Amino acid sequence: MMGNPSIPIEYFVILSAVLFVMGVLGVLVRRNAIMIFMSVELMLNAANLALVAFSRQWGDVSGHLFVFFVMTVAAAEVAVGLALIVAIFRQKQSIDIDELHQMQG
Amino acid sequence: MTLELIIFLIVAAVAIFAAAFMLVSRNAVHSALFLVTNMICLAFMYLVLNAPFLAMVQITVYAGAIMVLFMFVIMLLGAEKLGETPTRYKWLPIAGVGLATLFLVTAYFAIAQGNVGALKPIAKSPRVRVVHVGQGVPPVTVYLNNDRVTDSVGYGAASGFREVRAGDYNLLVFASTNGLTPDPTKDSPALAQPISLRAETATTIIATADRLIVVPEDLNTIDAVQTVRYTVVNALPANPPINFISIDPANPNPAPEDRAKYITILAPALPYGEFSRTTTLPAGKYKVAWEINNQRVNAPADLDARENTSQLIILYPEAGPAGSPTGRSTELVLADRTTSAFGGPNNIGETLFTTYLLPFELVSLLLLVAMVGAIILTREETVKRERKRVVVSNSAGVRRLNQVSASAMSLTEHKKPSEGAAD
Numbered sequence: 001m002m003g004n005p006s007i008p009i010e011y012f013v014i015l016s017a018v019l020f021v022m023g024v025l026g027v028l029v030r031r032n033a034i035m036i037f038m039s040v041e042l043m044l045n046a047a048n049l050a051l052v053a054f055s056r057q058w059g060d061v062s063g064h065l066f067v068f069f070v071m072t073v074a075a076a077e078v079a080v081g082l083a084l085i086v087a088i089f090r091q092k093q094s095i096d097i098d099e100l101h102q103m104q105g
Numbered sequence: 106m107t108l109e110l111i112i113f114l115i116v117a118a119v120a121i122f123a124a125a126f127m128l129v130s131r132n133a134v135h136s137a138l139f140l141v142t143n144m145i146c147l148a149f150m151y152l153v154l155n156a157p158f159l160a161m162v163q164i165t166v167y168a169g170a171i172m173v174l175f176m177f178v179i180m181l182l183g184a185e186k187l188g189e190t191p192t193r194y195k196w197l198p199i200a201g202v203g204l205a206t207l208f209l210v211t212a213y214f215a216i217a218q219g220n221v222g223a224l225k226p227i228a229k230s231p232r233v234r235v236v237h238v239g240q241g242v243p244p245v246t247v248y249l250n251n252d253r254v255t256d257s258v259g260y261g262a263a264s265g266f267r268e269v270r271a272g273d274y275n276l277l278v279f280a281s282t283n284g285l286t287p288d289p290t291k292d293s294p295a296l297a298q299p300i301s302l303r304a305e306t307a308t309t310i311i312a313t314a315d316r317l318i319v320v321p322e323d324l325n326t327i328d329a330v331q332t333v334r335y336t337v338v339n340a341l342p343a344n345p346p347i348n349f350i351s352i353d354p355a356n357p358n359p360a361p362e363d364r365a366k367y368i369t370i371l372a373p374a375l376p377y378g379e380f381s382r383t384t385t386l387p388a389g390k391y392k393v394a395w396e397i398n399n400q401r402v403n404a405p406a407d408l409d410a411r412e413n414t415s416q417l418i419i420l421y422p423e424a425g426p427a428g429s430p431t432g433r434s435t436e437l438v439l440a441d442r443t444t445s446a447f448g449g450p451n452n453i454g455e456t457l458f459t460t461y462l463l464p465f466e467l468v469s470l471l472l473l474v475a476m477v478g479a480i481i482l483t484r485e486e487t488v489k490r491e492r493k494r495v496v497v498s499n500s501a502g503v504r505r506l507n508q509v510s511a512s513a514m515s516l517t518e519h520k521k522p523s524e525g526a527a528d
Contacts, residue, residue: 006107022124023124061456
C-alpha cells in the first residue's frame with residue numbers, strides 16, 4: 001500500500017525546511033506587503049510538504065486533513081490580508097511597510 | 106541512484122530556485138509567477154508522496170484561486186511598479202540571512218540524526234464480530250477473556266465490528282436462555298477456545314451448534330479495480346464436503362456434459378467448519394448455489410458483488426417456524442467495504458466526515474467570517490472613517506506633544522523630547 005521507499009522521508013523534510021527558511025527570509029527582507037504575503041504562503045506550503053511526508057511515513061491520513069485545513073485557512077488569510085492591503089493602499093497610496101509605521105517602538 | 110530519486114532532485118531544485126527568484130525579483134508579477142512554479146513543484150511532490158487528492162487541490166486552490174487573487178490585487182494597485190525604498194534597518198537582511206543559515210544547519214543535523222525515517226506506520230487494531238448460525242441454539246453472548254464483545258446475537262444475525270487490542274484471548278461463548286447477561290467468572294460457557302487476534306485483520310467468529318469457526322479477513326485496500334474479495338464458510342453440520350458454485354443464468358440447470366461450460370466452481374470441496382481461501386472475483390451480479398456430489402443443497406441465490414467489498418458467504422441450516430429444523434439450508438452474505446486507497450478522495454472524504462467533522466465546520470465558519478471581513482474592510486465608508494480617525498488622532502497627538510515639549514522645555518534645557526513620536 002505505502003509505496004516509494006526509494007525516496008527517503010529525510011529528503012522531503014529537508015526540502016521543506018529549506019523552503020520554509022526562504023519564506024522567513026522573504027518576510028524579513030522584503031518590504032512590499034504583497035511580497036510578504038507571498039512569502040507567508042511559501043512558508044505554509046513548506047509546512048504542508050512536511051505534513052504530507054510524515055503522513056505517508058505513519059500511514060495515517062490525518063496529516064492530509066491538516067494540509068486541507070491549512071489550505072482553507074490560507075485562503076481565508078489571503079482574502080482578509082489582501083483586503084487590508086487594498087484598504088491601506090487607498091489611504092496611504094503605498095504598501096511599503098516601512099511607510100506604515102504608525103505604531104513606533 | 107534510481108530514476109525516481111533523480112526526478113525528485115530535479116523537481117526539488119526547480120522548487121528551490123523558483124522560491125529564490127521569487128525572493129529577489131523586483132517585479133511583483135514575476136514573483137507571483139515564480140510562486141506558482143514553486144506550488145506546481147510541490148503538487149508533484151504530493152503525487153510522489155501518495156497524496157493525489159491534495160496534489161489536485163494544491164493546483165486548483167493554491168496555484169489557481171489564491172494566486173489569481175494575488176495577481177488581481179497586484180494589477181489593481183499597480184504594485185508591480187512600486188519600487189522599494191531603502192530600508193531603515195540596514196542590518197536586517199544580513200541578520201536574516203545569518204539566522205536562516207544557522208537554522209538550516211541546525212535543522213539539517215536534527216533531520217539527518219533524528220532518525221525520522223525510522224518511524225513506522227501505526228498498525229490498525231484488530232476488529233471482531235460475531236455471527237450466530239447454530240440451529241436451535243438460543244441467542245449467544247461472546248466474551249474475550251472477561252470483556253464482552255457483543256450483546257446477545259440471535260440466530261441468523263450478525264453483530265457489528267468492534268475494535269479490540271491485538272493479542273491472544275480466551276474466547277467464551279454463552280448461550281443465554283433466560284435473557285440475563287452471563288457472568289464469565291461464574292457461569293460455564295457453552296463453547297470456549299483460544300483465539301489469536303492480529304493487527305490489520307477483521308475476524309468473524311461464527312457460532313454453529315457445536316463449534317466456533319474463526320475467519321480472519323483482510324479489509325485493506327484491494328489493489329485491482331472493479332474487484333471483490335470473498336471467503337466462503339461451510340456451517341452446515343454433518344454433511345460431506347460442499348462445492349460453492351456460480352451458475353450462468355443463461356442455462357441454470359445444464360446437462361452433465363455441459364457443466365464445465367455453464368458452472369464455475371468458486372470454492373471446491375469445503376468440509377463442515379472450514380472456510381475457503383480468500384480469492385478475488387470481478388465485480389458484478391452472480392447466481393450462486395451449493396452442491397453436494399453435484400446435487401444442489403439450496404436454491405440458486407443472487408449475489409450482488411459490489412467493487413471494493415469483502416464478502417463473507419456463510420452456508421447454514423435454515424430454521425422453520427419456532428426454530429424447528431426444516432432440513433433445508435440458506436446462506437448469509439456479509440459484505441464489508443474495504444478501506445479506500447490511502448490519500449485518495451474517498452479516503453479523505455471518509456475521514457473528513459467522520460473524525461474531522463467539527464474542525465471542518467469550524468473552518469467553513471472561518472471562511473465565512475473572512476469573506477464578511479474582506480467585504481467590510483474594503484467598503485468605501487470604512488476607509489473614509491478610518492482616514493478621518495487617523496487625521497483626528499494625529500492632530501490630537503501633535504497637540505499633546507506640543508504641551509509635553511513645552512513643559513519639558515520649561516523644566517529642563519532639552520532641545521527635542523522625542524524624534525520618533527512626531528509621525
